[in-house]
Amino acid sequence: MAKRRESGIETVASMPWHAGLVLGLIVFVGIRYGIGWVFASSTNPLLAGLGKAGAAGSFAPVAWILLFGCWLGAVLSFFRQRHRRRLLDAQTGLDSVSAMSWKAFELLVGEAFRRQGYAVEETGLGGADGGIDLLLRKPGKTVLVQCKQWRSKQVPVTVVREMFGLLNHHNASAVVIVSTGDYTADARGFAMGKPIELINGNQLLAMVQNVQTVPAPVYPLPASATNTPPRPADDTPTCPSCESAMIRRENRRTREAFWGCPSYPRCRGTRAIPQG
Numbered sequence: 001m002a003k004r005r006e007s008g009i010e011t012v013a014s015m016p017w018h019a020g021l022v023l024g025l026i027v028f029v030g031i032r033y034g035i036g037w038v039f040a041s042s043t044n045p046l047l048a049g050l051g052k053a054g055a056a057g058s059f060a061p062v063a064w065i066l067l068f069g070c071w072l073g074a075v076l077s078f079f080r081q082r083h084r085r086r087l088l089d090a091q092t093g094l095d096s097v098s099a100m101s102w103k104a105f106e107l108l109v110g111e112a113f114r115r116q117g118y119a120v121e122e123t124g125l126g127g128a129d130g131g132i133d134l135l136l137r138k139p140g141k142t143v144l145v146q147c148k149q150w151r152s153k154q155v156p157v158t159v160v161r162e163m164f165g166l167l168n169h170h171n172a173s174a175v176v177i178v179s180t181g182d183y184t185a186d187a188r189g190f191a192m193g194k195p196i197e198l199i200n201g202n203q204l205l206a207m208v209q210n211v212q213t214v215p216a217p218v219y220p221l222p223a224s225a226t227n228t229p230p231r232p233a234d235d236t237p238t239c240p241s242c243e244s245a246m247i248r249r250e251n252r253r254t255r256e257a258f259w260g261c262p263s264y265p266r267c268r269g270t271r272a273i274p275q276g
Contacts, residue, residue, distance in 0.1 A: 012073025020074025032063035206270035239269035
């Protein structure tokens with residue numbers, strides 16, 4: 001099924017709210033004054049006549065309507081942004097994530113990536129788009145994301161294959177699949193060695209908690225230790241990214257503990273601490 005068409009207000013609402021305010025002013029000035037000035041400078045009698053009409057205020061109603069539309073989109077963007085932030089900051093565990101609606105789940109995942117510096121386009125909230133729920137963008141990088149709110153079953157290899165097949169079509173650099181559950185062995189085997197990241201429920205929870213939390217201060221390592229990760233104690237896990245011994249941190253809002261990389265924010269590796 002093709003992606004739905006968005007109205008002009010919805011398009012503005014998908015932008016940062018302050019961008020909608022600025023766009024409204026630019027459109028208003030351009031139509032209210034700019035078009036009349038351009039037409040009045042023309043040697044074509046018809047365009048010159050339109051320019052005189054514009055100077056007399058004939059384009060003002062259109063300019064005001066478009067200004068109102070842009071600012072309405074900016075207001076919607078502001079409240080949606082606040083909703084996404086509250087949604088993420090309110091999560092306390094996988095139970096609360098699994099209990100939310102699928103739309104809220106996609107908003108939660110998008111906000112978690114947004115706080116990691118990505119520009120996020122929510123493509124799946126109005127219907128199917130070839131399995132793509134989110135588009136993540138950074139300079140020179142586009143990532144396709146699919147969200148699976150499946151806690152009771154594992155994501156099969158067919159889902160991973162379908163997403164990987166969309167990589168070249170969308171000229172993307174990577175694929176991410178986020179699930180509240182886990183993945184089959186075949187799915188993980190297919191993803192190995194490919195630009196595919198499979199995020200399970202515990203990893204998602206750790207990612208959410210990581211962007212909820214004010215990180216602990218990072219102290220520089222001695223020069224002799226900069227190239228050698230510290231050895232962990234017997235019960236201390238290593239960072240999945242840089243293999244340093246992780247440190248115990250606490251979520252500022254929920255007081256739940258988790259393992260974090262001591263090199264944050266240079267390295268953002270996290271591991272969940274099993275509850276109970």
